[in-house]
Amino acid sequence: MFAGIGFGVVVLLLAAFLAAALRVLREYERGVVFQLGRFWKVKGPGLVLLIPGIQQLVRVDLRVVVMDIPSQDVITRDNVSVKVSAVLYFRVVDPARAIIQVEHFLLATSQLAQTTMRAVLGKHELDDLLSERERLNLDVQKILDAQTDTWGIKVTNVEIKHVDLNDTMVRAIARQAEAERERRAKVIHAEGELQASHKLAEAAEVLSRQPQALQLRYLETLTVIAADKNSTIVFPLPLDVVGPLLRHFTGAREA
Template sequence: MASLSFIIPIIVVAFIVLQATIKILQEYERGVVFTLGRVSRKGAGPGLIFLIPGIQTLRKVDMRTLVADVPPQDVISRDNVSVNVNAVIYYRVIDAVRAMVQVENFKEATSQLAQTTLRSVLGKHDLDEMLQERDQLNKDIQKILDEQTEAWGIKVANVEIKRVDVDGSMIRAIARQAEAERERRAKVILAEGELQAAAKLREAAAVLSAEPQSMQLRYLNTLQEIASDKTNTIVFPFSPEDIGKMLGKS
């Protein structure tokens, strides 16, 4: 029993030392080894990593593409419309050492930067642009984030604006504005049609005035069209003698 009580502590100590000495990194992980506080091995792994207990420490970094949901942000658009916007960003670590050394918590830092960038970029655009030019806004935000996170060893691959929510009162105002715009366009189209018709009538009048006989024939043709409907009572503005003269001249 005495020997067993002596062996068990040795086994426990050996297990603790072994656990501190050997680390296993997965295929998608890389490790940064610090020796007495200084980086001694960059991008170690995957597989077995051997450390000197008490002297060396290992920090693991996930090299896969990470997905971060940007919490909803209140944004005031350039045309003073209050909207609530949220997005999602896709990024990955390309330099494990910089991600560990240059920033305290690269995940939190990237999330906070995405929130401020989202508000800053969208605040420079009108509501219509937020709704209609979402692809371009995604690219603008992605470019800004990628440039600022490069110093942290992070590559922002994509940004997607998921939702742009507008207050209910603003939705009604936008609907009224859209209806007014449709009415304005309808009136413009009608006015353009009347303008074109007036131009054609002016051309026709010029042709008829050049040939008096054409005017008389047009008058008779109009009378014939009216006479085809027996329910109408026709009042001739000319006397029969005048009509006879016109027929004689034609």
């Protein structure tokens, strides 16, 4: 009887030992093993055997982490207050440093991303923030990657999601855009007038060499007016016809 009880106790102890000693790590997991408080090695994936009470294992996920950066109050270089939110993509490339060099690397990376984004965006004007997001994303990503390298973390991408402006600034931007469109319209109209003046000058030069062509233009103009069924027709009278009459009457009055 006592032999049976002893055998049962041995089996239970062996089961407890195996439960405490065996760990199964997935393909995307690594285990940082500490032996008597000192770093020993990184193990995994698969089955890992530990010495209970002597060795401890800390699991580290190697998959890409998608972290939302909360909306940050940013004052741009031209003194415009905006709220900017972004998303951060990073992964652990060195599990040992991620556990040993920093406490709670997820929280540390999140806080560093927030402060870095405020510092980088504050050096640029609002127009750059709205139109050059790709360049700003790359600047923030490079700075974060350099600072988190000692933690064994690789920042793969940073994307600015939303730039929130107050109503006053939105109206100011709308007025600026409207004024810019009006300026472009005036410039285009002036360029059209300039091109038309060049063409008219060329046409006048051609007509001056062939006076009969001007009479044909008169007849064509009358044809166009008559096609509209107008009750009033304005007939252009050539100056070479009016000129002699004016000189005749002027001479008669002086006499």
